[in-house]
Structures are given as C-alpha cells and as structure tokens.
Amino acid sequence: MRLTRRSFIKGSLVAGAAAGLAGTWRSGQKWFREARATGSQPEERIAYTYHPPNCGGRCSMKCTVRDGRLVKIEPNEWPDKRFSLICLRGLSEVERVYSPDRIQQPMKRVGERGEGKFEPVSWEQALDDIAAKLKELKERYGGKAILFKSSSGVEYAYDDSLSASSRFVALLGAQGQGWEGIDIGAADGHNLVTGELAFGATQNEITDWVNSNLIILFGSNILETTMTDAQFFFDAQEAGAKIVSVDPVYSTTAAKADQWIPLRPGTDAALLWGMINLVLENDWYQDDYLKKYSTAPFLVRQDNGKLLRESDLAPAGSPDKYLVWDTVNNAARPHDAAGVSPALEGSFTTDGIQVKTVFTLLKETARQYTPAWAAETTKIPEQVIRDLTREYALGGPAVLGFGYAGTDKWYHADTFGRLAAILGVLTGNIGRVGGGVGGISHHITAWNALLAPWPLPPQFQPAPREIPFAEMPFKPNSVRAFIIQGNILQQHLASLDHTIEWIKKLELVVVIDPFFNPSSLWADYLLPACTCFESEYEVNNLQINRSHVLLQGKVIAPLFQAKTDFQIQKELAERLGLSQYLPKTPEELQRVRLASGDPALEGITVEALKANNYVMRLKVPEEPYRGYRDHKFPTPTGKLELYHEVLLPEGMALPKYEEPYEASPQNPLYKKYPLVYIQTKHRFRAHSQFSNARWLLEINPEPVLEINPADAEARGLKDGDLVEVFNDRGQVRVRCQFTPEMRPGMVKISEGWWLRYFAAGSFQSLTNPTLNPRQLKEIHGPVVPFYDSLVEVRKV
C-alpha cells in the first residue's frame, strides 16, 4: 500500500461519508415519535441477554443499563472464552432498540392494504378483533385457513417447527411453514447422500479447521456473514491450512483466502463433476471407505434402474436387504452378510438379471464430465481444476464447505449438494478429523443437546402443509389469515409484486415485530413486539449455541406498549380459550425444556445459568465437534448413499449436470436480459434486520447496484448514476456503483434493504419464484431460486 497523508484524507472521505449522507434517511412514518425510554433507575446495573437475529451467532451479551436505559453492550464471558464475541450488528442495538421505527402501540389499518395508513388501537381491541377473526375462520374452514410464519430472527417463533417451544401452530391446528424455501436447496441434495438435515453435522465444527490441510469454500462469504467465526478462519491459515474460495464474486472471504477461483455463476456443480471425474479416472478415491461406509458396491438392475434386493432373487427375501457382489463366493449377497467382500466395480449377471455396481454407474456417468468440459462450462482454467482436485483428494484431510446463498438460491441447488457430498464420500472426508462436507456459515455444527418440547395434549396437531409456502402466491390454497412475526413478505418470497397480489386477497394479515418493517405495510393489525432486551419477565428465551446453553434475561422493561412474543401469544390464547395449555411464564417453559434428560444438560438449570452469567457449556468433550466419526448415517441404509431410486422418474438417480434454469446464456431470455442478478448477504444486516440501524447506516447508507465497470460503461452509465434494474417480473431503482469485484455479466444488490431505501421497487421485485418440482420429493421441499434470475440495467 502506498501511504501518503493525502490517502488518509481521501480514505477518510470514503469511510466516513457518514454525516453528509444522513439525507438518505427517508422515514415515512410521521406518526412515530422519537423513541424514549420509560422507567428510571438511578444506578448502573448489568444484565444479560443473547442476540437472536439470524446470523446464527446467538452472541451472549453483557448489557449495561443506566437510568433504565440500555447504554452499553459487551461480549459476555463464556466458559470457552473463544466464543466471547460480538459484531457490529450486536453493538448497534444500543441505538436500534430506541429507533424511531419502533411500532409503539398496536395499530389497525384504515386505508387499503399496502397504503400504510393505520390508526392506534388498544391491545384489548386489537387482540379481541384478531382472536374473533381467527375463531371464525377456524370454525368455518378449519385450522388450515390460518398460516403462521416467523422470520429467522424471531426467537419465540409461533411457527414452532424449529424449536417446538411456542406450540402456537399445533394449538390452533394451523399451518406452519418451517424453513421451507430458503437455505435448504443444497441441503436437499446433501440429505439424499448423508441423511443429514439442513444445518446438519456432516460438517465438522469450525474450530476443527486447524486440523485441516485444505478448506474449499463454495459460494460462501463467511467473513461477512459470520464475522464471529473469523478468528477460526485465520487460526486455520496460521496453522498451515490452505483456504480456497470458489466464488464468481471477489468477496471479503475471497480476498482473505489463499486462493480465489472465480467461475461462471451457477456452475458450481460442473466444477464438482469435473473433480469427481478426476478422482475416479485417477483412482484417487478411498476404496475401503467406499466399500465399508457407502452404497458404492450396491448393485443396480440394468432392466429397471432399481437397486437389487434380496427379494428380487428369492420370493421370501427381504425388500430392504440390498445386495452387493461378493468376491469370495462370486455371487450377489446381502451387503451386511457376514464375511462378504464386496466388489466396488463391475457388471454381473445373477438369476438372469444384469446388474452393475453403483460405483461403476457413477464412473460411467462421470466420464462425460471431463476436466476440459468442466473448464469450458465453469470458465475455470482446466489446470486449476486439476490442481484443486489433486490437493483435495490426496492432500487431506480437507473441508468442503458451502454457504446458504451462493450455491443454494438456484433452481438446481439440490444437485450441487448431492455432488458435494458425493465428492466428500469418494475421498473419505466425511466423519474425519479435519474433514467435513456441508454448510459452514454461522457456526453451524457444534455439540448439541435435546431440549424437551412444551407438551400439549394429543388433540393439538398442526394442520398438514398443503403446498410449499413459496407456491402460495401462485396456487390455490386454504390460507385466509396470515400471522407474521418479522418481515416474511419481503424476505421469504421471490417476485414481490406476486406476493403483494396474493396478500391483498387474504382476509386477515397480522404483523408482529418491534419495527415498522416492510411487511407491516400490508398488515391489518400491527402488534409491537419487544426486542431481545425487553421483557415483562425476568427470564425469557433459551438457546443452545456453540456448545453452550444461553439464557435470555430481562435487560430493560418493555418500551412503549411493546409486549414479548410470549406475552402476545398468551393473551391471544386466553381469548381463544387455550391459555391453560401454555406455560404461565417463559421460565416455566425453559425449565421444562432443560429437563429433557439429555446427559449433556446435566447440572444446567435456570438457577445455575443465572449464577453463571447466563451462559454455561454443555457437559460435552473439550474437543471440536466432529460428526459421524462412527460412520453410521441416518439414511435408510445407514450408509452414505450415492444412488437415489426416488429420482429415477426424473432420470436423476445419479445426478446430471443442468444449466441454471433462468440465468444461463442458453436461455433465449438471456438476449433480452443478459445480466445474472444476485443478492448476497452483507455484514451490515442479518437479512433485513438492521436495515434501520442508524449506527450502521452511517457507514453503509444506502443500497447500490454493484456492477462491473465494463458492463456499466457498455450501458453508458457513470459511477453513482441512478439506474433502473428490470426484467419481466418488475423493476427497482437504485444508484449504481462501479464494482470491479463483480464478474462481468453479473450484478448484485445486497439483500434485505427495506423498501424505503429504494427510489422505486425492491431488490425482491426481480427475483425468480419458479420452484423445481423434483424437490417436492426431497426432505426440505423446493428452494426459491432467488439468484437464478436475469435482468437488464438502464440509466434513469
């Protein structure tokens, strides 16, 4: 770096443009008063909470309260001090809690939906109205007419499919929607191989990276999305691991990696096929591992493509016993029969049925995906693919990690997940110290324990999910009332105009959030929720994160008329005659959850947590968590499965490479819209949360369209021009910023910016809502292919 005094002054303009840009603060909610804290205590005191907003970090916070106001947040002291962490988003809460965007009292819509006209109502009135409507709808149409969905930052989620704590969905017999649609595409495919769920444990804990020789990150910008794991990234580098970032964009992570491999967007699966081809052709696979722990030696019938079972050969045989070719007896025998020595490769005939091993079929399929083909498809030089593969296969232990956006928000994301897992299986990197394949953002794997669900009598069951949430705007369904915690409408569905059309048809829309977030524009009722700092109760939520149990205490009393999500549920349930089935206090709930009998929770009680700064380590080994060291997998066969009969009708029993659905030059639409449009996560927000944090807006004041200077100049744009980004689904107006990190042919608006920061439209106006039907068969259902979108840009 060339340092001059001038560069500091210039640099300071870049960094501290802050004050001058305050004018971009466009607040339309004139009826909101500047936030003021209530209550007053002369003394300074310390209180503890943890941060729920979904970066996944769940940082435990030591908070200083002065005169009843939150004034300071520090990282809490964890038993494992490496986790005493915080980031800019956590710190920004000192301002955000008192934001002028707080919903201060319950409100009722007075104009049309989407006009944003509301009038204050009392809690009594709001809850009476909502309860009466829910009762009416339930009686008339059944519980399935009521849909709950909660943003990932909501800790006490009514849609309790994740934590089974609130149980509101079951209590009302309503529909909940879990994680459907987001962050689960690669996991769908990964699950077929490993049996693991999204956020599962075939990846080792990031603290194990110091034991790896190579860490390959696909489409993951972990140094911006999970800043609190940054130390482990650098610890691994200092310990000698090589970190490779595979990403079309020169991200912060790419800039800090030892090697950056740029590729054409959406072609990660082609790189994986090229690598699999090299591993198979060069015999770089782990023969023993494949025979012992995978279905590679299983036999596939050539007449119908199904796996050969014992019942195929003997009428009394089991349909669940899969056969391998036993080289000792030279015959097909059950894979788990004693003394069997399976052939990994080969074609055989038994009882007149021609069979081949899964491994042989994989090899045959892989043959077409040569390194030269992969190079042509991905635009990565062939030698780079060859070198990377050799290092991965022979230089392990190695990590193959992916993020929850870069490779996930694509129509064919499941294939990426399958191939990543298959490559890990071939090279023996699953269940290995220093290895792992899977998602790596937000410290996804660590030691865990079972928390007991709040028990309900058996008559209370959720309504079955009719269709994936992401299809609801497009297909007939029973939903008439939608209870939203957070900012679902902007964040969880692609193509915002379609979302709005659907939402306008509903009979009741309730938005519960601390802030007047974009979803609230379409609400009939707005209910002010507490932040994680406020509560009516001394003890609130509880989480297990990074091998520790975290408890949320009360830091300050509820601001304005806000209530906790717990309290809102309780008061609604009272009106519905259901409150007797719910805990009376959050503390009662947490006591039940902690009493699950899991040995890792031994000695961890509400009292013990309070006595230990509200954070205690699980009773688990000191070492990093490493999944499946025993190589027993939660698949139907208990093995790593390389062949998937379930996808035979789709011709995908073994994966095939497919071009991106929309964002491909092979798509005729590409002529009209030649730019691939992505919306990556950003350090200044966790999804749309912190969009309104004024301490962060000072540094990062407005959304921009990131565009390579060559693409911009080809369209006659100058840096900073107001541009329109458009496709057949909609348009958004935003300033462009010349961004050399963007691959030519790609543009980006980082996700989550609230509507009010755009001159028109939203980053979500352009995104692709098309779901891949085969993913209906997969564990988490279809992923919304937000990135699989084409756009064009013009000057306004």
Add this chain to the structure above:
Amino acid sequence: MAERKLGMTVDLKRCIGCQTCAVACRMQNNVPMGMLWNRVLTDGGEHLDRARGTYPYLTKSWLPLACQHCENAPCVKVCPVGATYKREEDGLVLIDYDKCIGCRYCMAACPYNVRVFNWKEPVRQPGHDYGDAKVPKRRKGIVEKCSFCVERVHQGAEPMCVLCCPAKARKFGDLNDPDSEVSTLIRRRRTKQLLEDKGTRPQVYYLL
C-alpha cells in the same frame, strides 16, 4: 522514559473490514453521530469495500485507523493551551476537554487525520448518552479522538475495539515490556508504522 508505553498491534492479515471496532468505539466513548474516532479504510478502489484492479486481477484489504498515540506527537506540540498532552506514566496521547479552545491546530498537525471536531452541538442517537459513564462529555467547539479507552485501561481492561474485534486482529499492551503480547508480535512479525518518515513514532503497529 515513561514507565509504561501502551500500544496496539493491528494484524492486517486478520482484519476483515467489518467495522465492529468502529461501532464499538462509538458506543464505548459516546461518540456523536456524524463522527468516528476509529474508522476502517479500504485499501482498494474508490468506494468503501471496493477492490483495486480489473476482474479477476484484484486486491483488497483494510486499514483500521485511529489516533496513533505517537511518541513524538505533532498534535501535542502545536496545542497552544496544553489541552492535548502526552501522559508520562503510560504514553497515551489525551485531550483535556476543559482546556480545548477548538482552534483545531492539532487537526491540521495530525498527519493521520484521526481527530474530529464538534462543529455543532453533538447529536446522539439514541437520544441519550451511551457507553462508559466515566468518559467525559464533549460540547460544541471541542476536538475529540481515540483515547485508547483510557477509562477502561485505567481499570486494567483492554480498549473496547480490542475486546470486540471478532477476528482477534487487535492486541493491546506495554511496548516497554519485552514479554508483552504486543512486543512479542512486533518482534515476530513483519510490521509497519504509518508514515514512519514523518518521525512521529506511532505506538500503533500494523502486522503485515
């Protein structure tokens, strides 16, 4: 020679430009809106976080920048009222806000552009004072800057930016103590002090 010479190392390999240190500093020190004591500059293109070069031949790194607590501090020399001073016992460069007359000679003298001036009554969002109660309030017409979190350091704690850095890029300690973590790092790593040719002898070392 001072008994202690407190200083900081900032590992530029570890710095991810996340701005946590900038926000931590604002919070701890009740820094008003529109100014920062601690900024994270991008060593790259024209805008914050932008790389230098042409795709795919790109470079990008960050430079966190605050008061360098120079041994030979130009700001101390030019202050006409002795408001800015170098503290003997620990080598901190501090401002006595009661003495500051707002002449801003120090801002002109500082080659690092790390001092900020209250042109108007400080605005704080939220609408109350935040951070450490012991940090003195500043009024309109006063210069302010990084104090190495003197109120925390006085109690044996490390500055807030060091505590909060998620990448563990910052270390703080006594440069006069050869066994301190900072001294060890400076010995072991390639280091840089900013604008060494100016003769300011900063107590902040960047690890390369």
